Amino acid sequence: MSASEHHQPDDWSKWSDSQFALEIQKPWVDLIVAGSKTIEVRQYPLPAALINKKLWILQSPSNSKQGVSSLGNVLQLNGISNHDNQGDSARPVIVGWMVISAVKEYTSKDSFQKDQNKHYVANDCVYSWSSSVTEEQGIPVFGWCIERVGVEELPDRCCVAVLIRRKRSLFELLPKE
Numbered sequence: 205m206s207a208s209e210h211h212q213p214d215d216w217s218k219w220s221d222s223q224f225a226l227e228i229q230k231p232w233v234d235l236i237v238a239g240s241k242t243i244e245v246r247q248y249p250l251p252a253a254l255i256n257k258k259l260w261i262l263q264s265p266s267n268s269k270q271g272v273s274s275l276g277n278v279l280q281l282n283g284i285s286n287h288d289n290q291g292d293s294a295r296p297v298i299v300g301w302m303v304i305s306a307v308k309e310y311t312s313k314d315s316f317q318k319d320q321n322k323h324y325v326a327n328d329c330v331y332s333w334s335s336s337v338t339e340e341q342g343i344p345v346f347g348w349c350i351e352r353v354g355v356e357e358l359p360d361r362c363c364v365a366v367l368i369r370r371k372r373s374l375f376e377l378l379p380k381e
Contacts, residue, residue, distance in 0.1 A: 209368070211371060214251040214252065218370075218376065219253035220257075222376050222378075223376070225259065225260035225374070226244075226260070226373055227275060228244070228261055228263060228264065229263075233261060233264075233299060235324055236353060237299060237300050239353055240324070242322045242350045243319055243348065243349055243350065244304070244347070245325050245331050246346050246373070248371070249307050249346050250348050251374075255304055255306065256303060256351075258301045258302075259304065259374075261299050262296055262299075265295060265296060273373065275296055278368050279367040279375065280366060300355040302352065304351065307349070308347045310347060322347075333345060365378060366378045
C-alpha cells in the first residue's frame with residue numbers, strides 16, 4: 205500500500221461507508237471511556253462524514269510516546285478485545301466506542317484553556333496550546349466534542365481482520381475475506 209492510502213482526504217467516499225477506529229493513548233482513553241473527557245483534542249478536523257457516527261476507540265500501547273503513534277499503518281486485530289488483553293499493555297486493543305457530535309476550532313489560547321475541564325489537557329502537555337506552534341506556524345487545534353461513549357466490544361470482532369490507517373489516528377476496520 206502506498207503512503208497516500210494512509211492519508212485520505214476529508215471527502216473520501218469510504219468515510220461514510222465503512223467503520224473506523226480512533227487511536228487514543230492512555231490516560232486519555234480512560235477519561236473518555238469513563239465519560240469525564242468530553243472533548244478530544246487534535247490538530248486536524250474530523251472528516252464530516254464521521255460526525256454523529258460510531259467510532260471505535262483503539263487504545264494504543266501504554267509505552268507509546270505522547271503525541272507519537274507507536275502503531276504501524278496496518279494492524280492485525282486477530283479478534284483481541286479488552287477482556288483478552290488484560291495486563292498486556294504492549295498491544296493495541298478496542299476498548300469501546302464514541303460518537304463525536306461536533307468539531308470546534310480553537311482560535312486562541314484563552315478559548316482552549318476555558319475548555320480545560322472538558323479536554324483535560326494540562327498547560328505543560330504536548331497536546332496543549334502552544335503560541336509558537338499554533339499561532340506562528342499556523343497549526344490549528346481542534347476540539348472533537350464527544351456526545352456519547354460505550355464500552356461494548358466490536359460485534360463479531362472475530363470477523364474484523366485488519367485495521368488500516370486512513371488519516372493520522374483514524375483506522376478503517378476491514379472484515380475477514
